[in-house]
Amino acid sequence: MAMASAKLNTLSSQWIGHNSFSPRRGSSPRRLSLPIRASSYQHELVQTAKSIASPGRGILAIDESNATCGKRLASIGLDNTEVNRQAYRQLLLTTPGLGDYISGAILFEETLYQSTTDGKKFVDCLRGENIVPGIKVDKGLVPLPGSNHESWCQGLDGLASRSAEYYKQGARFAKWRTVVSIPCGPSALAVTEAAWGLARYAAISQDNGLVPIVEPEILLDGDHSIERTLEVAEKVWAEVFSYLAENNVIFEGILLKPSMVTPGAEHKEKASPETIAKYTLTMLRRRVPPAVPGIMFLSGGQSEVEATLNLNAMNQSPNPWHVSFSYARALQNSVLKTWKGHPENVEAAQKALLVRAKANSLAQLGKYSAEGESEEASKGMFVKGYTY
Amino acid sequence: MKALTGLFWSGKNKRTCFSSWIEKGSMSSFKSKYQDELIANATYIGSPGKGILAADESTGTIGKRLASINVENVETNRRILRELLFTAPGCMECLSGVILFEETLYQSTAAGVPFVDILKKGGVLPGIKVDKGTVELAGTNGETTTQGLDDLAQRCKKYYDAGARFAKWRAVLKIGPNEPSPLAIHENANGLARYAAICQENGLVPIVEPEILSDGAHDILKCADVTERVLAACYKALNDHHVLLEGTLLKPNMVTPGSDSARVGPEVIAEHTVRALLRTVPPAVPAIVFLSGGQSEEEATVNLNSMNALQGKKPWSLTFSYGRALQQSTLKAWAGKDENIPKAQAALFVRCKANSQATLGTYKGDANLGDGASESLHVKDYKY
Numbered sequence: 001m002a003m004a005s006a007k008l009n010t011l012s013s014q015w016i017g018h019n020s021f022s023p024r025r026g027s028s029p030r031r032l033s034l035p036i037r038a039s040s041y042q043h044e045l046v047q048t049a050k051s052i053a054s055p056g057r058g059i060l061a062i063d064e065s066n067a068t069c070g071k072r073l074a075s076i077g078l079d080n081t082e083v084n085r086q087a088y089r090q091l092l093l094t095t096p097g098l099g100d101y102i103s104g105a106i107l108f109e110e111t112l113y114q115s116t117t118d119g120k121k122f123v124d125c126l127r128g129e130n131i132v133p134g135i136k137v138d139k140g141l142v143p144l145p146g147s148n149h150e151s152w153c154q155g156l157d158g159l160a161s162r163s164a165e166y167y168k169q170g171a172r173f174a175k176w177r178t179v180v181s182i183p184c185g186p187s188a189l190a191v192t193e194a195a196w197g198l199a200r201y202a203a204i205s206q207d208n209g210l211v212p213i214v215e216p217e218i219l220l221d222g223d224h225s226i227e228r229t230l231e232v233a234e235k236v237w238a239e240v241f242s243y244l245a246e247n248n249v250i251f252e253g254i255l256l257k258p259s260m261v262t263p264g265a266e267h268k269e270k271a272s273p274e275t276i277a278k279y280t281l282t283m284l285r286r287r288v289p290p291a292v293p294g295i296m297f298l299s300g301g302q303s304e305v306e307a308t309l310n311l312n313a314m315n316q317s318p319n320p321w322h323v324s325f326s327y328a329r330a331l332q333n334s335v336l337k338t339w340k341g342h343p344e345n346v347e348a349a350q351k352a353l354l355v356r357a358k359a360n361s362l363a364q365l366g367k368y369s370a371e372g373e374s375e376e377a378s379k380g381m382f383v384k385g386y387t388y
Numbered sequence: 389m390k391a392l393t394g395l396f397w398s399g400k401n402k403r404t405c406f407s408s409w410i411e412k413g414s415m416s417s418f419k420s421k422y423q424d425e426l427i428a429n430a431t432y433i434g435s436p437g438k439g440i441l442a443a444d445e446s447t448g449t450i451g452k453r454l455a456s457i458n459v460e461n462v463e464t465n466r467r468i469l470r471e472l473l474f475t476a477p478g479c480m481e482c483l484s485g486v487i488l489f490e491e492t493l494y495q496s497t498a499a500g501v502p503f504v505d506i507l508k509k510g511g512v513l514p515g516i517k518v519d520k521g522t523v524e525l526a527g528t529n530g531e532t533t534t535q536g537l538d539d540l541a542q543r544c545k546k547y548y549d550a551g552a553r554f555a556k557w558r559a560v561l562k563i564g565p566n567e568p569s570p571l572a573i574h575e576n577a578n579g580l581a582r583y584a585a586i587c588q589e590n591g592l593v594p595i596v597e598p599e600i601l602s603d604g605a606h607d608i609l610k611c612a613d614v615t616e617r618v619l620a621a622c623y624k625a626l627n628d629h630h631v632l633l634e635g636t637l638l639k640p641n642m643v644t645p646g647s648d649s650a651r652v653g654p655e656v657i658a659e660h661t662v663r664a665l666l667r668t669v670p671p672a673v674p675a676i677v678f679l680s681g682g683q684s685e686e687e688a689t690v691n692l693n694s695m696n697a698l699q700g701k702k703p704w705s706l707t708f709s710y711g712r713a714l715q716q717s718t719l720k721a722w723a724g725k726d727e728n729i730p731k732a733q734a735a736l737f738v739r740c741k742a743n744s745q746a747t748l749g750t751y752k753g754d755a756n757l758g759d760g761a762s763e764s765l766h767v768k769d770y771k772y
Binding site for chain 2: 241242285287290
């Protein structure tokens with residue numbers, strides 16, 4: 001670990017003044033002239049990131065906190081109990097053939113330690129399908145003092161030891177979601193805090209063997225134009241990458257989870273998938289160094305079909321990074337509605353998951369067509385002021 | 389040729405996919421009226437098989453070159469040398485741009501044809517050095533910043549009217565126990581970003597050049613680390629100043645061991661250089677045009693070739709912007725004598741052709757090595 005040696009790091013530390021360190025005469029202190037990067041996990045981080053960013057595959061996000069999972073269960077008339085949460089996640093994670101389309105699954109802490117009713121650990125189910133287990137590590141959003149009613153993301157305290165524990169349990173990537181609100185500004189303070197928090201989290205994750213997914217979600221709420229979203233997205237990502245570099249994060253061992261560049265939910269004009277693709281790719285090309293292996297988009301309230309169409313539009317020609325999905329609602333909506341909590345519906349619900357997963361897999365390859373999609377899948381899932 | 393006419397005469401080039409819809413009001417990069425043209429020109433410079441001849445030595449510096457072959461540093465001789473370069477047969481096909489010093493922008497051949505017209509006719513964009521040299525930063529250990537922002541807008545306009553379509557500004561950093569300092573990095577990155585924004589407002593594609601000198605005994609990993617830090621700071625500054633990255637070029641040093649350090653092979657240089665660039669340069673930048681620093685002509689070509697032969701992600705063109713590494717054998721062959729001009733021009737062609745192949749990764753190391761082609765051109769603490 002970095003703390004064990006007191007070697008001076010001439011580049012990383014901001015030297016105050018010229019001669020802050022005066023070597024004792026006669027001895028030449030061994031200075032580490034290069035920053036210590038991600039200790040011994042470097043190779044594994046790069047391999048894990050590559051595995052998640054594999055062609056035709058993306059991430060299934062099922063890391064809803066207990067409270068949020070409760071809302072999902074309530075929508076199909078189920079109580080928010082551990083048994084029900086376990087049953088729902090079991091349905092998802094034991095779907096046969098899921099690994100054909102899914103390369104990683106983000107779990108909530110409770111789920112990381114759960115097993116199937118037969119006693120098989122969820123992480124082992126995932127490993128069996130070549131799906132990398134991931135873990136949500138942030139501790140949620142709270143109001144940012146001095147800002148314009150904006151939020152910041154908590155979770156740095158004890159993050160190193162928690163990450164180490166999650167690694168032991170089998171997690172190999174982490175996720176931290178912070179948000180930026182365009183209607184609230186965003187203020188420079190909120191953007192800086194979001195970016196710096198992500199950078200610190202990313203450095204700590206890598207230090208403990210977890211590939212950090214970097215997620216500054218620019219919320220869909222608002223009536224702003226797509227041009228305004230582009231402007232804010234470019235500012236946010238410029239700061240994120242600047243701080244990631246300052247924190248000596250290895251770019252070959254991270255993944256991004258951006259929001260697509262779209263107009264605000266209340267904007268008068270909707271944008272076509274082609275327009276969204278153009279603006280989003282422009283933003284990525286201007287801000288994302290090619291060393292980053294994968295960009296896994298969040299769906300953020302888009303309907304299942306919209307999220308897939310937009311992803312497909314972005315993959316019509318080769319990109320310098322894997323451009324894919326990390327969807328929660330956009331993969332789970334039809335599944336929930338098919339399951340309704342009844343054991344006899346499990347198989348059908350798993351099939352519904354495969355349908356969505358396959359559609360997004362095709363979209364990642366640029367080969368998706370919306371013909372034959374159900375009406376349910378086209379329903380928007382935007383919730384104003386959505387909180388996890 | 390038709391496409392090139394468009395480049396010089398109008399901003400209406402519709403070849404690139406970004407231009408038309410960006411105009412619909414994106415404020416993320418400020419909207420220069422030259423937007424389409426900037427993107428087209430920057431892209432053109434990165435054309436496969438082509439690169440830049442840096443012939444922008446200031447009067448003082450060119451004097452040193454001329455002195456080395458016993459030629460007097462007067463305007464006529466400077467004109468003769470540049471005419472030699474720009475009329476060398478076969479060279480224009482290998483070049484997409486030539487960087488000029490101000491004096492040269494307004495000079496003509498002996499027959500009275502403006503250099504700018506010679507270049508345009510050959511499909512080569514004229515560029516112009518716009519910085520005013522470096523000065524020391526007080527309180528640092530000999531670190532510098534680059535001057536030239538005052539009246540830069542007016543000068544750029546003037547140069548554009550004279551036919552220039554891209555500009556160059558050289559920032560200099562060095563590696564030492566405490567260098568480059570955060571101040572030097574911040575100051576030079578900011579200067580580059582201001583210069584770039586002003587250029588774009590006035591129709592010139594800015595070449596962003598943060599040169600990290602190779603002086604020192606450090607190893608290649610140290611150079612890689614410093615290069616990554618400096619480039620990250622540069623792109624942060626460019627982003628903050630709303631510079632249109634699609635209309636810029638980058639002119640970095642290659643990642644090499646220090647000049648007092650043990651040599652490494654071209655594959656090692658290629659690997660470390662490309663990795664540093666993958667970590668810092670957004671794909672929106674169309675081309676990376678390397679400086680040669682103190683490398684010999686042959687080294688500079690072989691290293692560039694290795695980079696282009698590397699398998700893997702490289703979303704920008706990798707090409708050359710060489711001064712000394714294109715002109716060294718030419719100068720020696722000329723030696724100031726009229727009767728040597730054809731020989732000198734042939735020597736220039738050899739290097740141009742070799743570097744053109746290097747941009748495609750097809751150079752076989754078989755160029756007729758002219759006198760001095762393998763000579764290191766490193767000068768300690770090099771000042772332009």
